[in-house]
Amino acid sequence: MTNYADKDHASLAEKFNVDEPRVNWHDETLWWVRVKRDKASKSLPEWELLRETASQIKNNVLSNLSEYLIQFEEEATRNGITVHWAADAKEHNEIVHGLLQKHGITRMVKSKSMLTEECHLNEYLQQQGIEVIDTDLGERIVQMRKEPPSHIVLPAIHLKKQDVSDTFHEHLHTEKGNYDPQFLTHAARLHLREKFLTGKLALTGVNFAIAETGEFVVCTNEGNADMGAHLADIHIACMGIEKLLPQRKHLSVFLRLLARSATGQPITTYSSHFKKPRKGQEMHVVLVDNGRSIQLGRKDFRNSLKCIRCAACFNTCPVYRRSGGHSYHTAVAGPIGSILAPNIDMKQYADLPFASTLCGSCSNVCPVKIDIHDQLYKWRQVLMKEGYGSTVKKMGMKGMTFTLSHPGVYHFAGNAGRWVLRNASFIVNNKLNPWYKQRDMPSPPEESFGEWYKKNRK
Amino acid sequence: MIVALFVPCYVDQFYPQVAIASLELLEKAGVEVVYPPKQTCCGQPMANSGFEHLANSCNELFINNFSGFDYIVCPSGSCTLHIKEHLHADKQEEKAGEIRRRVYELTEFLTDVLKIEQLNAKFPHKVGMHQSCHGQRGLRLSQMSELNAPAFSKPGKLLKMVEGLELVELDRVDECCGFGGTFCVAEEAVSVKMGKDRVEDHIKHGAEYITGGDMSCLMHLEGILRRQNSKVKVKHIAEILNSQ
Amino acid sequence: MNSRDKILEAVKSSQPDQRPLPQLQFESYNTTDAPTAFANVLGTIGGATHFVNSYDEIEEIICAEYTHAKRIITVCSQIKTGEVISSDIDPHSLEDVDLAIIEAHFGVAENAALWVTDALVPERVLPFITQQLAVIVKKEDILFTMHQAYERIGNMDYGFATFIAGPSKTADIEQSLVLGAHGPKTMRVFILLNA
Numbered sequence: 001m002t003n004y005a006d007k008d009h010a011s012l013a014e015k016f017n018v019d020e021p022r023v024n025w026h027d028e029t030l031w032w033v034r035v036k037r038d039k040a041s042k043s044l045p046e047w048e049l050l051r052e053t054a055s056q057i058k059n060n061v062l063s064n065l066s067e068y069l070i071q072f073e074e075e076a077t078r079n080g081i082t083v084h085w086a087a088d089a090k091e092h093n094e095i096v097h098g099l100l101q102k103h104g105i106t107r108m109v110k111s112k113s114m115l116t117e118e119c120h121l122n123e124y125l126q127q128q129g130i131e132v133i134d135t136d137l138g139e140r141i142v143q144m145r146k147e148p149p150s151h152i153v154l155p156a157i158h159l160k161k162q163d164v165s166d167t168f169h170e171h172l173h174t175e176k177g178n179y180d181p182q183f184l185t186h187a188a189r190l191h192l193r194e195k196f197l198t199g200k201l202a203l204t205g206v207n208f209a210i211a212e213t214g215e216f217v218v219c220t221n222e223g224n225a226d227m228g229a230h231l232a233d234i235h236i237a238c239m240g241i242e243k244l245l246p247q248r249k250h251l252s253v254f255l256r257l258l259a260r261s262a263t264g265q266p267i268t269t270y271s272s273h274f275k276k277p278r279k280g281q282e283m284h285v286v287l288v289d290n291g292r293s294i295q296l297g298r299k300d301f302r303n304s305l306k307c308i309r310c311a312a313c314f315n316t317c318p319v320y321r322r323s324g325g326h327s328y329h330t331a332v333a334g335p336i337g338s339i340l341a342p343n344i345d346m347k348q349y350a351d352l353p354f355a356s357t358l359c360g361s362c363s364n365v366c367p368v369k370i371d372i373h374d375q376l377y378k379w380r381q382v383l384m385k386e387g388y389g390s391t392v393k394k395m396g397m398k399g400m401t402f403t404l405s406h407p408g409v410y411h412f413a414g415n416a417g418r419w420v421l422r423n424a425s426f427i428v429n430n431k432l433n434p435w436y437k438q439r440d441m442p443s444p445p446e447e448s449f450g451e452w453y454k455k456n457r458k
Numbered sequence: 459m460i461v462a463l464f465v466p467c468y469v470d471q472f473y474p475q476v477a478i479a480s481l482e483l484l485e486k487a488g489v490e491v492v493y494p495p496k497q498t499c500c501g502q503p504m505a506n507s508g509f510e511h512l513a514n515s516c517n518e519l520f521i522n523n524f525s526g527f528d529y530i531v532c533p534s535g536s537c538t539l540h541i542k543e544h545l546h547a548d549k550q551e552e553k554a555g556e557i558r559r560r561v562y563e564l565t566e567f568l569t570d571v572l573k574i575e576q577l578n579a580k581f582p583h584k585v586g587m588h589q590s591c592h593g594q595r596g597l598r599l600s601q602m603s604e605l606n607a608p609a610f611s612k613p614g615k616l617l618k619m620v621e622g623l624e625l626v627e628l629d630r631v632d633e634c635c636g637f638g639g640t641f642c643v644a645e646e647a648v649s650v651k652m653g654k655d656r657v658e659d660h661i662k663h664g665a666e667y668i669t670g671g672d673m674s675c676l677m678h679l680e681g682i683l684r685r686q687n688s689k690v691k692v693k694h695i696a697e698i699l700n701s702q
Numbered sequence: 703m704n705s706r707d708k709i710l711e712a713v714k715s716s717q718p719d720q721r722p723l724p725q726l727q728f729e730s731y732n733t734t735d736a737p738t739a740f741a742n743v744l745g746t747i748g749g750a751t752h753f754v755n756s757y758d759e760i761e762e763i764i765c766a767e768y769t770h771a772k773r774i775i776t777v778c779s780q781i782k783t784g785e786v787i788s789s790d791i792d793p794h795s796l797e798d799v800d801l802a803i804i805e806a807h808f809g810v811a812e813n814a815a816l817w818v819t820d821a822l823v824p825e826r827v828l829p830f831i832t833q834q835l836a837v838i839v840k841k842e843d844i845l846f847t848m849h850q851a852y853e854r855i856g857n858m859d860y861g862f863a864t865f866i867a868g869p870s871k872t873a874d875i876e877q878s879l880v881l882g883a884h885g886p887k888t889m890r891v892f893i894l895l896n897a
Contacts, residue, residue, distance in 0.1 A: 010644060010646075013648050017648065029876075031630070033877075038603070038604070042606050048605065050728075056721065056722075057723060062718060063721045064720070066710050066713040085704070087708055091705060137874040138872075141874065156875070161878070181876065181880050189883065197794055221870065222872050222883035222884045223884045223885025223886075230793055231793055248852060249726065249852040249853070251852060265813075267813035267848075269868055269869070269870050270830075270866060270870075272864040273864060278826055289705075289709045289712070289713075297716030299718070302718060318652050322651045323648050354508075357636060357637065361591075361634070377506065380506070381508050383508055384508030384509055385508075389509075397509040401509070401515065403498075404499040406498075407495075407496040407497075407519070410467070435643055435681070437650070442677050442681070445471075445475075447474065448470050448471050453493050453495070
């Protein structure tokens with residue numbers, strides 16, 4: 001398992017950038033997903049109205065969350081679903097393990113759930129002797145490679161087909177050097193089909209849960225969630241408490257937005273609505289808090305809980321595209337991850353809100369209109385006030401504040417800087433100056449504008 | 459009307475010609491322009507680094523320098539946006555509010571307030587327009603490619619008035635250049651990669667000059683161009699609109 | 703205090719001030735007729751459409767197109783080809799199904815999705831486990847948008863229901879689209895012109 005301790009985005013991104021052709025490939029691949037999203041969004045004249053509607057529905061959900069949670073529990077229970085509540089990741093993992101133990105099951109198939117990544121469920125279960133098989137193709141690939149996913153929708157986007165081929169050759173004994181995606185996908189189909197057919201317990205995520213009816217919806221292109229759930233004796237669905245929608249009809253808005261925002265498709269192949277367990281089956285929903293109620297209380301950051309995990313913000317982010325998901329050292333990477341993670345652990349994730357130029361593109365593609373770039377700016381203020389900035393940075397900032405608050409000092413500093421560049425540029429143009437590594441310094445003019453104005457206008 | 463010219467600190471120190479061009483442009487349009495000499499900086503470098511709470515003295519200085527004018531005009535989208543969104547002062551909030559209402563970026567001032575319809579400018583070159591993010595997405599200087607909304611561009615409208623200027627098309631019309639304030643050194647690798655990609659897009663489409671509304675972006679792109687020994691130059695839009 | 707109460711209390715004390723639910727005000731703007739639009743979209747997502755006048759026509763096409771299908775399950779009383787299954791079977795026994803022929807309640811033109819509930823399939827896994835899928839839908843049951851779809855669904859009760867749009871697929875390997883991930887590899891839709 002990759003260890004991210006003591007790693008920050010800047011250092012990890014620097015390593016990522018060593019292989020420039022690979023960065024170009026990663027960047028272009030994800031930009032292409034953004035382009036597909038644009039095609040889809042621009043094909044619907046009512047696109048901006050859909051975003052506004054979705055945003056307002058989610059605002060309503062957050063302002064009535066406790067009531068909707070109670071309603072969902074009531075309806076789901078009436079439907080024959082058992083509802084569990086997990087205050088944190090530990091409780092979530094224990095609940096899942098408890099159900100496995102109760103039925104004496106030691107192997108589980110799992111479809112994509114970012115929540116389970118967040119809770120490190122796989123590691124926990126593996127430590128308890130449970131075999132977890134991720135059935136989403138991208139997730140299965142990274143699972144075999146013992147890596148975390150780098151993107152919440154396209155988990156293996158950082159891998160080339162050669163990488164997949166090598167991995168499958170090692171783990172599935174497929175033909176060495178056969179890079180054909182069709183061939184490799186078929187190999188995975190056969191390998192995982194056997195797991196579905198023998199799987200007694202299936203765990204899925206939840207894209208949307210409906211308070212009104214007590215049902216939940218799981219969206220996939222592969223059909224793996226369904227293959228797992230409809231063959232298993234026990235189906236566990238894990239969801240963050242914020243994934244609720246008030247009424248069934250609201251799905252019309254979200255199912256129109258989700259896939260178009262994520263990949264540019266009009267809808268995922270399957271949008272499965274689970275309302276009651278199959279005859280003879282047990283169906284469980286685990287509602288997970290894990291810091292969400294705290295985020296809900298943060299006035300400036302609660303809107304991040306509207307997220308429907310489409311990853312449109314990842315695909316448009318020029319920094320994500322050129323640093324890769326692993327540089328964020330957290331389950332959910334990218335712009336949305338950078339405003340969710342500090343809520344969980346400010347110390348560990350203090351670097352993330354700074355992994356951005358605040359360009360604002362993310363906020364524009366967000367289907368639920370989360371003000372991501374504004375929240376990145378606000379998290380910076382919180383983190384520095386809480387003392388997570390380095391001493392060097394703090395001193396530098398105090399120095400800058402002093403200089404810029406005193407016109408005399410400012411003019412002196414400016415003059416001095418230009419003098420150095422004109423007469424002793426070696427002081428600045430060297431390895432110690434990060435700007436200078438790959439860029440020339442600007443040419444120092446003889447006089448500043450202020451000086452010119454004094455001579456020419458006053 | 460009396461307009462105060464707000465000159466970004468790095469323009470004052472390193473690119474005075476941009477401020478001169480801005481001044482001349484406004485004067486040619488018949489505007490009375492004043493340059494408050496004690497101005498320094500809008501405070502954005504501290505604020506974007508998370509030190510908004512240190513910006514009080516900077517804010518006070520700004521308010522002292524820029525109160526009492528009809529408009530404050532600045533040849534930078536990002537500095538203008540910062541003042542518009544973040545200028546506050548406990549003891550002078552009313553004055554701060556006045557300034558926030560009256561501050562304009564140069565091109566939007568020309569199109570929206572002065573309502574310029576023609577310019578006596580000539581720049582017979584192939585030019586690539588770099589859409590600086592804060593100006594575009596923050597001040598709405600031009601339409602954003604992410605939105606399903608009608609196209610428009612205030613700087614674009616002005617550039618069309620310049621004789622001989624040919625605007626080149628780009629693959630990615632509004633991708634960030636990677637400057638991002640202290641990001642340019644704190645995340646040097648990604649910052650430079652983003653800049654290189656922007657530069658490549660312009661060069662690929664035959665641009666002789668890269669222009670934009672923010673000298674900070676252009677300074678970063680220029681640093682890359684010069685390191686590559688490229689013949690392509692950067693030129694702030696004020697200079698182009700003011701060129702004869 | 704148990705976790706449920708802890709969570710609910712934390713949520714209730716943190717939730718923001720009331721924000722009202724918006725009205726859903728979306729119109730269908732498509733000018734082409736819905737069945738044609740549906741077929742166009744289905745083509746772009748890897749599925750095939752046949753406009754047919756009778757169930758006999760469907761049977762003919764099935765016989766012609768699925769010559770290698772050894773085990774066919776049909777859940778449509780008007781189609782004679784294929785096996786009929788009861789709802790008591792073990793879902794695992796369907797693992798060797800080559801072709802499943804089912805009906806849909808309705809289709810949605812904007813995304814070529816078909817709404818299928820457990821009222822139309824005796825075993826939930828059937829439309830997923832089969833190697834190939836064929837779906838029959840009536841022309842007048844093709845709507846334009848998802849808003850119309852959910853209006854039509856209304857308070858419909860089901861244990862399980864799904865929208866199926868095209869064959870299963872993945873692009874997880876270097877963004878190369880491959881049809882046939884874990885669900886069916888192909889999908890054919892029969893739009894019945896005369897009920």
